[in-house]
Amino acid sequence: MIHLFSKLAQIFSLLALCIVGLVVALVFVQADLLQMEENEQTMLTGANCGNPSVYPTMSDESLSDTARLGRELFNNNCQQCHSAGAEVIVGPGLKGILERRSMEWIVPWVQNSQKMIAAGDPYGTAIYNKYNKAQMQSFALTANEIKAIIMYVQAYKQVMPSIVQP
Numbered sequence: 001m002i003h004l005f006s007k008l009a010q011i012f013s014l015l016a017l018c019i020v021g022l023v024v025a026l027v028f029v030q031a032d033l034l035q036m037e038e039n040e041q042t043m044l045t046g047a048n049c050g051n052p053s054v055y056p057t058m059s060d061e062s063l064s065d066t067a068r069l070g071r072e073l074f075n076n077n078c079q080q081c082h083s084a085g086a087e088v089i090v091g092p093g094l095k096g097i098l099e100r101r102s103m104e105w106i107v108p109w110v111q112n113s114q115k116m117i118a119a120g121d122p123y124g125t126a127i128y129n130k131y132n133k134a135q136m137q138s139f140a141l142t143a144n145e146i147k148a149i150i151m152y153v154q155a156y157k158q159v160m161p162s163i164v165q166p
């Protein structure tokens, strides 16, 4: 009789172990499924699916938030006369601008280039003459906004070297 009890107890403990194992396995599978769902959601709502209309070759993830703001400002204010690459449109391509000019020069230039030319800024006068006295209008942009534009121009240079340097 005692023998039978201990056998039964053995069987029950084995069964209990099996159940615990099953529950643990289920929890893991569930967690995996949740993770998969989450991944799918980020894939669907991720930056990639945002707005591919502007600069489709430049992936959004490669841009910081500031550079993304800069891209928007650039597209709205500068693009009709400047490329972010090297080619001349109305004005010079802005590629490598920080190698030619400092931010301290660029900010007041963008805010009022005519004022700088009138004040006799030598570099400003020289490019003004070089570009057939085409006037760049003044922009009511803050220093930070102009910095964001230049950050975008710099990122553009790094991401698309094969297009910028043919």
Ligand code: HEC
Binding pocket: 073, 074, 077, 078, 079, 080, 081, 082, 090, 091, 092, 093, 094, 097, 100, 101, 106, 109, 110, 113, 127, 128, 129, 131, 132, 133, 134, 135, 136, 137, 139, 141, 149
């Ligand atoms: C209407 C055309 C036009 C627009 C719009 C324009 N620019 Fe210009 N930009 C020029 C021209 C032309 C020059 C060359 C100097 C001159 O003729 O005044 C120039 C020169 C520059 C330079 C000096 C470039 C160098 O290689 O030294 C910078 C920097 C610049 N622009 C930045 C900007 C930014 C930033 C914007 C947008 C906020 C902008 N420009 C919008 C026409 C424009």
